[in-house]
Amino acid sequence: MSGPILSTHGLIARYGDFQALYGIDFEIAAGEAVALIGANGAGKSTFLRAVMGLLPVAPDMVRMEGSNIGGTATDRMVQMGVAIVPEGRRLFAGMSVEDNLRVAIDQAERLGRKGGWSLPRLHDLFPILKEKARTPVQSLSGGQQQMVSIGRALLCQPRLLLCDEISLGLAPKVIREIYAALPEVRAQGTSVILVEQDVGLAKQASDRLYCLLEGRVTLTGRSIEVTRDAISQAYFGGSHAVV
Amino acid sequence: MQWFDALVQGVLLGGMYAQYALGMALMFGVMKIVNVSHGDLVILLSLVGISLSSSFGLGPFTVMVALVPLALGLGWLLQKAILNKVVGEDPLPSLIATFGLSLALQNLMLQIWSANSRSLPGGGIESKSIQIGGIYIGLLPVIVLVFAVALTWGLDLMLKRSRFGRALRAAAADVEAAAMTGINPRRVYASATAIAVGILGFAAVFQSLRSTVAPADGGAQLIYAFEAVIIGGMGSVWGAFIGSMVLGVTQALGFRIDPGFGVLAGHLVFLLVLATRPQGLFGKA
């Protein structure tokens, strides 16, 4: 693996007066899967939003292949090959499964993005989406909606995929089904950043992980080497661990 | 027979209102913006059309060919210069900005064209009519209705089938998620407003053929468009079309009862719908 496909340098983000991130240094290589773990409110989703251009950040805080891209508009990020499976799925209500997916296909075409994903291939990955193609997305189950959301992001033909809590609120069986798609995604050469509450799942699915606490990185390392103890220490913070 | 005649005339009048209402429904559906200068733009385009016609001796359909692209450009400019800066959660900035624009436009038109009423010479089509079973039906109102149906149908088809239509619906449903799939919201908004005002290019020609226009008339057109959209139910172009029919028929029937009651009858039906079915006749509850 060569240099990082994307990196952040002292990334700071705030919502109005509230500062959510305090200088995050992060990097991900081409083809790598990196997990972001941490308690609720640690800043994981904020990190993804900041990278994706959904929060204002300074240009030099985010770099993609050497150029400063912090604060680039979200649609331009997609054009550069970054896609996101957002928190809460954010499907286009009132539109069918197929139309939701078509929006991404349309835009990939418009932006001249090429890649290995197509509707038939997505249907191989998640067969239910073919069956439900004409169904309005709001009448799908949570797991099916998550599949549409992932499919929509993949059809943007990303080189880097950001996944925000894709297991949240789903049954274990459905979670396995969704996570089973990840190797297929990575086989495409796509890098993946996984935000995940379930630490076991996160370790399993990633090469490296970062643990966030109150907007700062408290632990980073190779997923198979990081111990449970180190994680719980980083997860709750030193002082909390003593108490 | 007198009432049936009023019904027919009302439907034909509705064809005119549909041409104002479509653009308003589109803009509100996508951006949650109401353009207060909507009616003034119709009047502005009408007056430009009338001037074009008298200066170059153009026929009404030639004027239309010139006016629609002009209207598209005007809409695009409106979005780029003003609306993109005020679109957002808070409805106040967009209302105030378009309100100010309305005030400026009305008075600008007053300066250029004076307060006089004018109309577009139609070369005879405005007075042609056909007699069917004892009812005289004007040729022009029928053409207006045909255009209204075609525009509604075309807009609906574009929203459902085209790439741009999907992007528009996506941005209407969740603008941030739309950006996450590569849609540039401002571009989509600019195209939506261009189309909304572009349709007014057709409306302007027909309005100035059917009756007269004067700089102060815009307010009434805005209100009719608004009532049609609310009566029909927000969020669908066919809803706006049906709402226009209901408004047209009500006004025509009211007018038969008493000439002073026509417009008021339309307002009252609007209030009645608001009281009993606030989501509109065809809106989802």
Add this chain to the structure above:
Amino acid sequence: MALTATLPGPRLTVQRQTRSGRIALVLFVVAVIGLAAMPFWAKTGTIRMVLELCCYIAVAQMWNMLAGYAGLVSVGQQAFMGATGYALFVLAQTFGINPFIAIFLSLLVPAVLAVPCYLLLHRLDGPYFAIGTWVVAEVFRLVASNMGWLNAGAGMSLSVMKEYSAFERNLAMSLLCALMILVTIGGSYWFLRSRYGLALIAMRDNPVAAASQGVNVKRLRFMIYVAAAVGCGFVGAVYFMAQLRINPPSAFDPMWSNLAIFIVMVGGIASIEGVLIGTLIYFIADRYFGEYGASYFVVLGVMTVLVALYARGGIWGMVSKRWDAPWFPIRRHLIITKDMP
């Protein structure tokens, strides 16, 4: 006007008034007295001019309460001005009630009319609410134009006023003027400083959060809508009493909405100071440039657009960013004094 809370621990003082505020309050009281005493220092022409100015201030402040605090953008407050004006004319002229009693009785009309109007209109989404208020005003105008006992399109005259001498009329108009300013400006100030005011400011900043903190957003909006209707109604009654004539186009003139929006937006929304500044600008501009008619209104329109695009807080917004010297302070400052005896 400092409120002291005796609590154990550090001394907490809630400061609610400032030096600039006290000065402004004194000036306000002087102004109201000055208004009431106009017949003793001003000519009839001046009184008429001041009356018009006061009407602008009052209408603009009512619109400011609606749009600036309650989030209700109305372009149809002229509905209540006209309705109250007509009520006054009917009571005084048709039923022969003393006009100065009738003016207060007529205030019941906007109060009663505002309730069903609000119940209908609040179902409309933000920007649609605004156009809805306009439709209501149009309905009022058309109804008035069709009603025989309002003399339909021809309108009515208030000839009973001839029974009073010029001085009596001037005195009455001056007292009404003073009362109008006291009620609309003073009343708003009092309201904004009350516990409702706190809720209102919370609501303006974030309606969802305010609702979760126990602020009854819906009821507060309703109350303000009705109060603004009565306020505008009062202005309408006073204005048309001074005019001595009323007809549907003048009674329900949308010009009043244009004026209120311009004054509040340019002066500075959500502040009483802004209303005063905006009125002054409008009034002066109207005197000097009114003769240019249409082009003058083009400039007003463009100014409104520019404010909406680049300076949402208007002139007062820019001033208060630089100097923290409010004339009508409504914020509470918590002052913590460490030394406790």
